[in-house]
Amino acid sequence: MSAVPFFEIEQIKRTGQFNMDSDHFHETYEIYYLLAGERYYYINNRIYALQVGDLLFINKNQLHRTTSKGTSNHERILINFDDLFIQSVVEMVVNRLPLFQGESFLLRPSVHEQGRIVDLLYMMLREQQEDSLWSTPYLQALLLQLLIILGRIREEKPEPVLPEDNETQRRVYGIIEYLNTYFAEKLTLEGIAENFFISATYLCRIFKKTTGFTVIEYINYVRIREAQALLRDTNWKVTKIAEQTGFDSIAHFGRVFKQITKRSPLQYRKQNRPE
Template sequence: MIVTPRFAIEQALRTEPFSMSADHVHQAHEIYYLLAGERYYYINQRVYALQKGDLIWISKHDFHRTSNKGNGSHERILINFDEAFVATSMPDAPSSDQKQPLLPEKSFLLRPSTEEQRELEHLFQQMLDEYHQDHAYRHMYLQSLLLQLLIRIGRIQSSTPDTIAPERSEKQQRVYAVIEYLHAHYAERLTLDQLARHFYISSTYLCRIFKQTTGFTLIEYLQDVRVQQARAYLRETSWKVTAIAEKTGFDSIAHFGRVFKQCTGYTPLQYRKEQKKEQGNASTP
C-alpha cells in the first residue's frame, strides 16, 4: 500500500471565544500563523502569548493546543504536512549556507517584522488559492510554495537574535511548577487539597490561576496527562487495559474507560486496534 504524502492548509475566522478542550499531537509538522487577534498557545507545558503576525512552528510529537486571549475574536492560518511531502525537494545534506534545518526539531515562536509578515501572507494566500483549485501540477506547485515558506521561516529565524520566550510571570511560574509535578506524579492518587498544601497556596487560588494560565481545570489537565500516557502504553505495550488504568492513576477500570473515550472518542481497546491498523498500513510498501 502506498500512503500519499499529506498537505493541508486552512484559514479560519472565529468571532466567538474558542479554546481547545485538550492537548493533541500530530505525526506531521504544523505551522500556525495568527492573521488577527490574540491567542494563548500551549506547547509542552509552557504558554506563549501570540499577537497579530506571530508564527508558531510546532514540531511533530509536541503536545499543543490554543486558548482564548483578549476578546476571543481571531483569524488564523494552519498548515499541516508530512515530511514526505517536501522530501524530494530537499537536499540530502545541509549546504554551507544553511544555518538551520528546513524542518526544525524543536517548536518555536517567531515574531516577524511588518515587511516579513507581508511576504509570509503573500505565500499563504498563494498556497490557499492553489490548494482549493484543481490545476495541472497542483501537487508540485504546492511543494514549491511550501519550500519557499520553509526557507523564509528559516531566514527570519536566523536573523532574529532571540526566540520569543514563553510567558513567565510569577503566577505562571507557579502553574508551571504544578504542571511539572502532575507530569511526574500522575500515577499517584492526587487531590486538590494535597496539591494546594504541597505548593503552600490555597486550593481556591490554585484552581483560579491554573485555569487562567492553561484554560484547563486541574482535574481536566490531570485527566489529559493520564490519557496521553495511557495512549502511549496502548500503542507501545501489550499490557492489559486494567494494568494501564492502574499505572496511569485511574481509580477504576470503568472510570478509565469513560474518561479515555471522552478525550479520544475511542474505548481503550478500540484505540489500540486503530493504532495497530495504522502501524500496519505505514509499514506496508
C-alpha cells in the same frame, strides 16, 4: 492500502470571545500565523502572548491551546501536515532544518518577512480551494518554501521570543511540571493544592485562566499521551498501560482515551504499530 498524505490549510476570522476547545495534541505538525488581533497561546508548558505577524511552529504530540487576549476579534491561518506529506523531501527538511530538531517555538518575523509568509499562505489557501491538476506537489513545493524561510528566520534570530512570566504564571508552570512528573500517581485536586500551599479553588481558577485547561483535563491529556507512546512502543496489555498511566480502572481509561483520540486503545495500537 497505503496511507494518504495529509495537508490542510485554513483561514478563520472570529468575532467575540473564543477559546479553543478541540483536540489539543495531534500527530501532525502545525503552523499558526496570526493575521489580526491578539491571542494567548499555551504550548509546551508555557504561555505566549501573540501579536499580529507572529508565527508558531508546533511539533507533533505537543499539548496546546489558544485563548482570548485583549480585543476579542482575531484572524489566523493554520496549517497541519504530516510526515508522509513531506516524505519526498524528508531528508532535506527534517534532517537538516532546525525546525524539526527540538521543541515548538514562536517566531516574530520582520514586516518584510511577514509579507513573504502571508503571500505563501494565501497561495496555499487558493491552491487547496481550487484543487487543480498536480495540486499535491504544488502544495508540497509551497510548504517547503515556507519551511526554509522559517528555518532562515530562526537561524538569523537565535534569541527566542520568551513566554509570559508573571508571578501567577510561574506558579502555574510549577504545577504543570509537578503534573508532568507525577501523572502516573493517584492525584487529587486537594492533594495537588496542598503541595503548593494553596486552596483547591484557587488552584483550579489560576490553572484554567493561565492554560485554558482544567486541572483534570490536563492530567488526562498527559496520561493519554503517555499511553499512546506505550501502545506504540511496547507489547504491554492495555490493562497494564492503564495502571502505569494513573487510571483507576480499565473502563475509565478506555472512555478517556476514546474521548481524546476518537479511537479505542486497541484501534490506536493497530493503526500505529509497524507492520
